[in-house]
Amino acid sequence: MKVTVFGIGYVGLVQGAVLAEVGHDVVCVDVNQARVDDLEQGIIPIYEPGLEPMVKSNFEQGRLNFTTDAKKGVEHGEVIFIAVGTPPDEDGSADLKYVLAVASTIAEHMQDRKIIVTKSTVPVGTSDKVNAAVTAKLKELNKATEYDVVSNPEFLKEGAAVNDCMRPDRIILGTSSAKAEKTLRQLYAPFNRNHDKVIVMDIRSAELTKYAANCMLATKISFMNEMSNLAERFGADIENVRKGIGSDPRIGYQFIYPGCGYGGSCFPKDVQALIRSANGVGYKAQILEAVESVNYAQKEKLFSYIMRHFDNDISGKTIALWGLSFKPNTDDMREASSRVLMEQLWQAGAKVQAYDPEAMEETQRIYGLRDDLSLMGNKEQALKGADCLVVCTEWQAFRAPDFDLIKTSLKQPVIFDGRNLYDVEDMLERGLHYYAIGRGKSLEGKVL
Ligand code: NAD
Numbered sequence: 368m369k370v371t372v373f374g375i376g377y378v379g380l381v382q383g384a385v386l387a388e389v390g391h392d393v394v395c396v397d398v399n400q401a402r403v404d405d406l407e408q409g410i411i412p413i414y415e416p417g418l419e420p421m422v423k424s425n426f427e428q429g430r431l432n433f434t435t436d437a438k439k440g441v442e443h444g445e446v447i448f449i450a451v452g453t454p455p456d457e458d459g460s461a462d463l464k465y466v467l468a469v470a471s472t473i474a475e476h477m478q479d480r481k482i483i484v485t486k487s488t489v490p491v492g493t494s495d496k497v498n499a500a501v502t503a504k505l506k507e508l509n510k511a512t513e514y515d516v517v518s519n520p521e522f523l524k525e526g527a528a529v530n531d532c533m534r535p536d537r538i539i540l541g542t543s544s545a546k547a548e549k550t551l552r553q554l555y556a557p558f559n560r561n562h563d564k565v566i567v568m569d570i571r572s573a574e575l576t577k578y579a580a581n582c583m584l585a586t587k588i589s590f591m592n593e594m595s596n597l598a599e600r601f602g603a604d605i606e607n608v609r610k611g612i613g614s615d616p617r618i619g620y621q622f623i624y625p626g627c628g629y630g631g632s633c634f635p636k637d638v639q640a641l642i643r644s645a646n647g648v649g650y651k652a653q654i655l656e657a658v659e660s661v662n663y664a665q666k667e668k669l670f671s672y673i674m675r676h677f678d679n680d681i682s683g684k685t686i687a688l689w690g691l692s693f694k695p696n697t698d699d700m701r702e703a704s705s706r707v708l709m710e711q712l713w714q715a716g717a718k719v720q721a722y723d724p725e726a727m728e729e730t731q732r733i734y735g736l737r738d739d740l741s742l743m744g745n746k747e748q749a750l751k752g753a754d755c756l757v758v759c760t761e762w763q764a765f766r767a768p769d770f771d772l773i774k775t776s777l778k779q780p781v782i783f784d785g786r787n788l789y790d791v792e793d794m795l796e797r798g799l800h801y802y803a804i805g806r807g808k809s810l811e812g813k814v815l
């Protein structure tokens with residue numbers, strides 16, 4: 368089947384690659400010429416396990432092509448995905464300008480029937496706006512081309528995006544058009560082999576399903592972070608509590624890891640956008656507001672520990688930082704907890720010596736060259752001469768470090784662990800001062 372994907376980001380590029388991998392003929396369109404040029408030379412703009420070989424082999428075999436030529440893209444695809452960004456605007460609502468611009472572009476160039484599929488995460492009611500944008504453009508150009516608008520939200524996780532798209536848990540289709548449903552079932556048939564993962568529903572429910580899923584997961588995390596704050600005050604260990612409640616299948620082990628806050632391009636933005644959408648229909652989303660405010664506070668927690676440890680003066684201190692990306696296996700820094708921490712440390716006059724396996728380039732791009740940020744070649748170098756170590760992201764490479772080296776490299780044997788990677792007793796036995804999240808003993812009875 369001929370498919371076009373607008374937007375070559377995390378979602379668009381992975382979607383394009385996996386559709387090509389199963390044999391579809393895919394054209395990906397972006398406004399970013401440099402990105403298209405890079406891809407044509409085999410340079411992949413994002414780090415995502417398994418993506419590079421898949422993109423390269425499908426490009427070489429001619430099933431996956433990249434262009435900035437929107438007209439060519441629209442003419443190519445029977446099915447056209449919109450996978451452009453929906454960043455927060457000033458008040459936190461989802462900004463739809465890229466989505467609606469693509470809708471209008473599709474209308475401008477389409478000459479035969481198209482199925483326009485919204486894959487971007489968009490507020491309930493956006494399909495009506497996409498419809499209106501397409502209709503207005505067709506009217507302006509005096510065209511009567513037929514089309515369908517379908518909502519098909521994406522549930523991939525960064526760091527596991529290729530696998531998530533090759534083996535989706537569910538394929539949500541928001542449509543009332545039998546014709547569009549039939550075509551999209553054919554498109555997705557290779558991913559829908561063992562049991563039927565396609566769930567067809569009305570378009571508004573499909574749009575809300577995406578927000579509900581992300582908000583539920585964010586709620587689990589903020590709930591656990593709240594429990595970790597209680598555990599600290601009660602002198603309990605949240606890691607024991609996590610295992611204790613996760614063993615109940617009604618709760619489950621997933622997404623109950625406490626930490627220094629959730630980040631990424633989805634949870635913070637989508638929780639905020641749903642709060643704003645709720646306001647728009649006269650409803651105060653109290654749970655979501657609490658989820659958001661717990662997360663804000665959690666992102667400031669490591670800084671509070673550090674200030675407390677150094678008697679509120681870190682001016683001139685050097686902080687070793689392991690982990691910059693918002694989670695492991697990605698180079699994405701959007702809303703990363705490390706950014707909140709680094710900005711607070713700089714504000715307080717400290718320097719940061721950081722290492723991340725994949726996100727150093729992205730950090731450099733965001734912050735440029737500055738005297739108070741040194742990006743180090745490996746995790747050991749980041750420790751040298753630093754006053755303490757902070758861990759913000761649970762990359763595998765940080766799970767079993769050489770603790771003797773940590774002790775001898777740092778000026779003070781102290782670790783601030785935002786992801787609860789280490790054993791509290793072991794740290795105490797090794798003579799390391801260990802601050803973690805929600806672990807009564809690690810704080811030695813001191814609560815912030
Ligand atoms: P991204 O910022 O990585 O990529 C968006 C791309 O769209 C950019 O390359 C940009 O240049 C391009 N673009 C903008 N305007 C365009 C236009 N008019 N024509 C063609 N291309 C254009 O974004 P992303 O992370 O891939 O997210 C895309 C959407 O998917 C968002 O709505 C997001 O909420 C949703 N989503 C993201 C994830 C994720 O993990 N990143 C997961 C599920 C859903």
Ligand code: UDX
Nearest residue numbers: 521522523524525622623624626629630631633693694
């Ligand atoms: C999320 C959703 O999981 C995915 O389904 C959706 O399509 C896009 O948004 P992603 O943002 O890639 O995916 O990462 P995810 O693994 O969900 O982690 C998000 C944040 O939550 C990270 O900062 C992570 O560190 C944090 N997290 C996750 C926790 O703090 N605790 C947990 O138990 C799980």
